Amino acid sequence: TQLLEQSPQFLSIQEGENLTVYCNSSSVFSSLQWYRQEPGEGPVLLVTVVTGGEVKKLKRLTFQFGDARKDSSLHITAAQPGDTGLYLCAGPPPTQGGSEKLVFGKGTKLTVNP
Amino acid sequence: EAQVTQNPRYLITVTGKKLTVTCSQNMNHEYMSWYRQDPGLGLRQIYYSMNVEVTDKGDVPEGYKVSRKEKRNFPLILESPSPNQTSLYFCASSPLGQKTYGYTFGSGTRLTVV
Numbered sequence: 001t002q003l004l005e006q007s008p009q010f011l012s013i014q015e016g017e018n019l020t021v022y023c024n025s026s027s028v029f030s031s032l033q034w035y036r037q038e039p040g041e042g043p044v045l046l047v048t049v050v051t052g053g054e055v056k057k058l059k060r061l062t063f064q065f066g067d068a069r070k071d072s073s074l075h076i077t078a079a080q081p082g083d084t085g086l087y088l089c090a091g092p093p094p095t096q097g098g099s100e101k102l103v104f105g106k107g108t109k110l111t112v113n114p
Numbered sequence: 115e116a117q118v119t120q121n122p123r124y125l126i127t128v129t130g131k132k133l134t135v136t137c138s139q140n141m142n143h144e145y146m147s148w149y150r151q152d153p154g155l156g157l158r159q160i161y162y163s164m165n166v167e168v169t170d171k172g173d174v175p176e177g178y179k180v181s182r183k184e185k186r187n188f189p190l191i192l193e194s195p196s197p198n199q200t201s202l203y204f205c206a207s208s209p210l211g212q213k214t215y216g217y218t219f220g221s222g223t224r225l226t227v228v
Contacts, residue, residue: 002156033216042118042204042219043157050214088157092213100145100164100208101172102217106156 003027004089004105012111016078021108023089024071030092032072033102034063037086079112086110116141120205120220127195127227135190135223137205144210146188147172147217148180150201157204163188164210195227 005024013019023032031050035043047056049065049072056063060083062075076083086109090102118139127133139146147162149172159172163182177199179191188207192199202224206217 031213035216040222042206042221043217044219045216048214048216090217100210100213101147101159101162103159104149104157106154 002106003093003103004091006087006089006105006108008108009106010109010111012113013079014113015080017112018075018077019079019110020073020075021087021110022071022073023105025091026070027094028069029094030069032065032069032089032091034072034074035088035090037088037107039085043086043088076110079110081112081114084110084112116218118205118207118218118220120203120223123221123223125223125225127225129196129227130194133192133195133225135192135203135205135225137188137190137220138186139188139205139207139218140186141207141209141218142185143207143218144185146182146205146207148178148188148190149204149206150174151204151222152201160190160203195225197227199225200227201225 007022033048034046037043047063052067052069054065060077064073086107088107090104121136144165148160149157151157158174161180163169205220208217
């Protein structure tokens with residue numbers, strides 16, 4: 001059973017479009033993180049959200065943590081080809097408090113065409 | 115530059131021939147972990163270490179060994195590799211007790227076992 005479900009699995013859009021990807025769980029998470037992975041490289045942390053309802057912005061990227069801390073979304077405004085990559089959400093398993101372990105969703109593979 | 119260094123980046127080997135993938139970090143992080151990434155399955159944890167001489171199994175430990183003799187190094191050992199261990203492997207590190215810090219990942223090792 002996947003603790004973190006990401007949707008859509010694949011997304012191909014044109015430069016300049018807006019998009020939203022989702023990370024959902026039936027469990028409550030103390031925090032969630034978003035990573036971006038480019039081909040041939042390891043994931044790189046974009047943001048951590050901790051408080052229910054929290055919204056964080058990173059240039060054209062907006063991250064939101066659900067009020068109940070069971071879901072998160074990533075919205076990209078005016079996507080650019082440089083946004084292409086695999087977007088992963090991750091969080092500490094709810095049953096392993098105090099551990100540094102992270103569980104990952106399977107990711108959304110985003111392609112932004114020029 | 116703060117980083118996690120994995121070697122080699124690419125490796126093709128034959129079934130049963132012991133191999134070691136090295137991982138080294140220069141950030142004085144206590145926590146280190148190995149993940150494998152497979153299409154359709156995402157990132158799955160193999161082993162982790164909370165500090166020197168402290169290691170434990172992750173979700174998919176079968177066929178792997180690790181050691182943590184020094185804080186900076188966390189090698190992954192495949193004593194008798196099999197084709198089902200063909201995968202993309204990532205080493206990651208983080209400080210303990212700072213859940214918003216996230217993981218720093220290496221660039222990955224693509225292993226093919228024939």
